[in-house]
Amino acid sequence: MTSSRKKLPGELRSARWFAPDDLRSFGHRSRVMQMGYSQAEFTDKPVIAIINTWSDINQCHTHFKQRVEDVKRGVLQAGGFPLELPAISLSESAVKPTTMLYRNMLAMETEELIRSHPIDGVVLMGGCDKTTPGLMMGATSAGVPAIYVPAGPMLRGNWKGHVLGSGSDAWKFWDERRAGNISKEEWIGIEGGIARSAGTCMTMGTAATMMGIAEAMGMTLPGASSIPAVDANHVRMCADAGRRIVDMVWEDLTPAKILTRPAFENAIVIAMAMGCSTNAIIHVISMARRAGCDIGLDDFDAFSRKVPVIANIRPNGDTYLMEDFYYAGGLPGLMSRIPDRLHLDAITVNGKTLGENIAGAEVYNDDVIRTVDNPLYHEGALAVLKGNIAPDGCVMKPSACEPRYFKHAGPALVFDDYPSMKAAVEDENLDVTADHILILRNAGPQGGPGMPEWGMLPIPKKLVKQGVRDMLRMSDARMSGTSYGACILHVAPEAYIGGPLALVKTGDIISVDIPNRTINMEVSDEELARRRAEWTPPPKRFERGYGWMFSKHIRQANDGCDFDFLETDFGAPVGEPSIY
Template sequence: MNDVDKHSRQDPDHQPLRSDAWYAGDDRNAYLHRAWMRRGVPSNAFEGRPQIAIANTASDLTPCNAHLNEVSRAVQQGVYEAGGIPLDLPVVSLGETLVRPTAMLWRNMAAMAMEEMFRANPIDGLVLLGGCDKTIPSLLMAAASVDLPAVVVPGGPMLNGTFRGQTLGCGTDVWRLGEEVRAGTLSAEQFVRSESSMIRSRGHCNTMGTASSMAVVAEALGMTIPGMAGTPAPDSRLLEGSHEVGRLAVELVREGRTIKQVITRESFHNAIVALAAVGGSTNAVVHLMAIAGRLGIDLDLGDFDRIGAGVPLLVNLQPAGEFLMEDLYRAGGLLAVLHQVADLLDPGAITVTGETLVEAASREHPVWDTTVITPRETPLQADAGIAVLRGNLAPHGAIVKPAAASKELLTHRGPALVFDSVEDLKARIDDPDLPVTPDSVLVLRGCGPRGYPGMPEVANLPLPKKMLQLGVRDMVRVCDGRMSGTAYGTVVLHVAPEAAAGGTLALVQDGDTIVLDVPNRLLQLDVSDEELAARTPPASLVQHFAAPTRGWEKLYVEHVRQADTGADLDFLVGSTGPEVARESH
């Protein structure tokens, strides 16, 4: 065996690895790469053993992901057992509850940074550790762009919290209790006391918010070991599954199965079905669009309406229902849900294990609690898909989540009450003289990808205090921003084009009639084309549009696309593969 063979082969069946380009041979560069990485690793670490990077979003400032270092250690053990070399790779982490102005501003930056690190380093395969809202999307976007073998470990939800004998859903009950304080039915002291009860353990939000929805989506896309999504963060079975993921990552490299072979257009079909069946977050729409864009897959907003139409809501979880993620796992988990809608899934889409999602879902998966996972014959709602609205107010589309809305408001006609910025909203929403009635349509604009910037979760704007005091608990709201996946209400969001990009939303005036007709998928401003052509956006709106002069924010505003295409940067769309443009010398 010559020297090149000695550093590139473990056995005669070994196929060249991507990392061989760094480690194989006896030239100076190979020497440097091996020597600097030898710090305690086995002597045969570079002899045909797959180098598996564990992209780890653990951070004390992303509290929902803080436990991922422990998860990483379980993955590492599995990688070693399967003959690979595990490499913990800390990557950009985004904590939804902390970063200002919004974590969404940096989703694309995180994905871009991860992509470059995955490509630049001697990596043969990836294990993606995420949890909090933007971490799984950014990890999948980055992995899609480099097209390496990859598998996701969702960090899992926290355990149920309780307050005054009742279960608390993190996020959802923040909005509910906050409104009760403003309505005068809950004291501020009791509200503050509830915060230590809500976050009971490690893990991400335990409602079917964005974090839980993206775990579901990752599994439906085929990127997890089937049955893993939704495993509670403190549950030892998460570590057991993570060990198996480490083993699987090595197998994926040896079999040459990359992310593009797993995630296909058919995979997105399954993700949309799963999202509807669990009553998932509207944020998953914009993330799925961005992931599809990185893969070069033509996914349209209309696909969500077409594929999601007729999918029943089977999961009784907040914010659309009553229970929490720990209950879903106890009741049978995601596979028990998918088992009931297996006929709606695409039979050709595979998972990282090589079997199809339909094969995994078609095995026996009992439902242990039908109050949490309802039977297909008696769903919570017969049609739970995300509804895509169009009209002169949203020519490129807007979305609404019927499962979280008030049925009586899904068809509504009312006068607009317009807020030109978040600051304007905060200053006037509780004004006792605010000209608002229960029929008013609350409009908040200047909150899109470009205008804010970053498309913050403000679309579920609080109801006016005078309405709360009358007992009103929901009103139609229209916004070009997003809302938390833990939020609820009749909220029309992701309006495209946004106000800052020339959308009709910028021309709405107080008193204009807005027509919402979800059954007919209509969002219309009842103002003539001639009148709209004569209007211009008011200075009170334009002065609040973002106008950054440097750094990431400037790059973002100049290149971000609209919500209907995923709000990615225009120059990041499409996959460029794993090859490094220039080798080291």
Template sequence: MGDEKKKYRSAEWFGAGSKDGFNHRSWMKNQGRPHDQFDGRPVIGICNSWSELTPCNAHLRDVAERVKRGVYEAGGFPLEFPVMSLGETLMRPTTMLFRNLMSMDVEESIRAYPLDGIVLLSGCDKTQPAMLMGAASCDLPTLVITSGPMLNGKFQGRDIGSGTDVWRFSEDMRAGKMTLEDFMEAENCMSRSNGHCMTMGTASTMASLTESLGMTLPGASAIPAVDANRYRVSHLAGRRIVEMVHEDLRMSKVMTRKAFENAIRVNAAIGGSTNAIIHLIAMAGRLGVDLSIDDFDRLARGVPLLVNLRPNGEYLMEDYYYAGGLPVVIDSLAGAGLLHADTVTVNGSSIIENSKGARNYNEEVIRPFDKPLNKDVGLAVLRGNLCPDGAVIKPSAATPELLKHRGRAVVFESIEELRREVENDDLEIDESCVMVLKGAGPKGYPGMPEVGNFPLPAKILRKGVTDMVRISDARMSGTAYGAVVLHVSPESAAGGPLALVRTGDMIELDVENRRLHLDVSDAELEKRRAAWTAPPPPLERGWVRLYHDHVTQAHEGCDLDFLAGGSGAPVPRESH
């Protein structure tokens, strides 16, 4: 084997002339592999989050086969391996509890095996950041293929979208506006194909941001899961990852500070999920890139909302792809001077070069820069005595009249209490009140579930009211909507000011001035704090206890404190 081939990390496993090399090659040959596959060609790990328990990712075995074709054509040696999969639709108590565990699975699998380059097959909400976080900690040449969105749902002659319309249908049924029969029929009409949510939820958001970070091939993020173009781009990705290994184009060269700044501005323009804040901060932390919650407010200001997709607008991902997809948005932002041009993507060019001249085929779906859906309505970061480390609201998803509001707090100590009391017509609440939920943060639930867009009281819905100010230390599904303040930090279970709020307190929300204030004196808050006791850990053993003891707060990305920064992917010690 020549010197050129010895540069690959995998040669330490498969190189000739040793007992270990004999063993490694011999065992791999029990799958019928010819000897020349071990001749020093780059080994490409296809890291697959496929699972029948993760409907978004259930077709990724087929995608993996297309990647393998491309790898073989380019002279590489593809090896597919499974990792933990996080099924948003089925997993309890919340997939966010397991994002960091999955990232550790990805990281340790990459580090322990003879891999020179990685293709990550992701899709569902948490699988995307988890895989990127884990791979970033190893910093090998890496490329991502997302699962792609489902086709539009079709119900009674109109399009419906996953998540967003579920919340609407559920509230309509509680308010007596929709029959149970229609509700059940809509269930059969919503999820028409393989793929993740076809709204601009967290999965679509993270797919878009993965592309804007430069980690996918151009235009790949919006291709529907069942469109032949997704297989085509997967085949091309297999070819490209082999070239990336030759070029030593590692993740740290792609996911730079400037790439993250591009992603933040793209997120504002597409109306992306609030979850993006937590995930991007965590991903940046694995690479040692300095990124804070305040960057999202600063960089998103002045960026118009260009994408008319639910929950912020009218259309769905299939329409978005046919209109031109993310390259149109990137080209528009680049034309306004809002993106860094001196970044590199996995194909060797910048996102600006990749998107230059992208054509918009439907300006109702993707608005021109000077005719946006809304102006300056990106994610807003609030500060105040109720959230000293920040809180988040998505103005484009809220009723405009509620973006400046003062109201009486109605407090729920847990999500279970809230769900019980909202059906109680004796609950002392009206539409001017501010609903406050505690115990739903990273430590408190644990796992920070997507319960921030909690339901309105039944008696309020019957009035025809569809939105109220709601505040919590929880997250919100990217498919949801409402005047919802999220990610209050520090959380209540960690002793943040949210833990001290009582029913009857007055709370002021002023989104324009980025202010969230609890109108209670410092002296009274100190008195309450002295009487407060921290809740006990949820479990005494296993992953949940490790998570509870080491998870950071929302403004820090909810990663485990000992996972910040990466150690690369050195060759492990010899096997014995």
């Protein structure tokens, strides 16, 4: 629980800038007054940073331009002094090669914005895939009281009476177009109907997953993670968050008091029950290690064995979307169905325990949020596989693929880069069957660069025309959380740095056994040793700048893809900037 002692005004971090009667503080105060504020507006009050990831090219956050004013309203009502600090926006659909290349940049920017300014507490505004973990990682390292405001999902899509889900239905209907079943004019209609409002993907993709995880960890107000972006409840939640952060400053309720190992275990449990994106593994590991908690792949696999998928949301289910999930009871409703699997005594940003927050929560639609006796999938959403092709592990989402691939052996069809793979799958003379295992390599953290979402390799057009809609695919890349199918991802170590995936040849037999969590290439150790001796590293991806730094310090997927120098075990933060 939070301490009953309240912080005094002179103990505010911002007081170091504004309180002393000296020339340096005269400069700080006079420059704030230059902006039109009187000293009464910022003296002896918590200064609240609002780190806003709005931009003109981030479609998920278009409403943040207005919502930041609602957060400010709440801060002012509670007696704080709000300051908006824009940060890199990371639009998932616009940034190439991938926003994952810049997640750590956002984390660094967030940490340094807080550390270098007179900030007592922070409201983090994010939602689009990498913004949630980036903001949370930075705020965790900075250490001031923080609360997360999720962007919320967009409204459900619509086209000719079809309810469309972002991402998931794009993949599905694209295959139908490739098969000749949808015209160009119909395709344009789908483009205009699949995304109808501000907000994140409304499927259980990475955005919805990470917003739910933020709530499960206790970093959002109860029920905040799934409010539709354009719902009036979202406006009220933003103002509530603004009011609450001021109290958190006085209470000194910092991320270190919330983000404990039980909080991260709650996050993993909820991720599994929601039918989460595979990206959750990378982001939770990185966030946990920023908080000094040693969370790894084995934790995910252990919880996967005992937590069923009970959120019937695409791409796991066929019908419902996040709007339905919210009106069915949202995350509090889902958590109320699995209390025995949660640490109910974990503290949250409102100062109450998780158990207190979900007391009285209800579910209003038993098909959208299932019971544990009637789950969508009897184990958790993700499985971690290991073997001679992935000694440090790889991940799969069995809840979103055809069960016939749970045990499968087939010949590899290997591609060394994305362009050659993309060209080959459109070749109707490609020598491929539904039993093949497509492999794309050199697409990991360093090889991509940045580990792009290329892991849901397209089904070869030849097979699409035969009616095939799923097959085993493997990569050291990631895939969108809105994706589905028998995709094996995050193969570690990646091929670019000489992981065993680099040694696979077309025709090698790959065996996959999800129940036993194994994946192997049926190649002798002697042959693999011979191939390794012949392997030559690919050319460098970067020679300068941020990319050069990225390639020097990025960790592998099983370690969360953080920079090594930012993890807690690299060393404690230097501390506060000196005030001259």
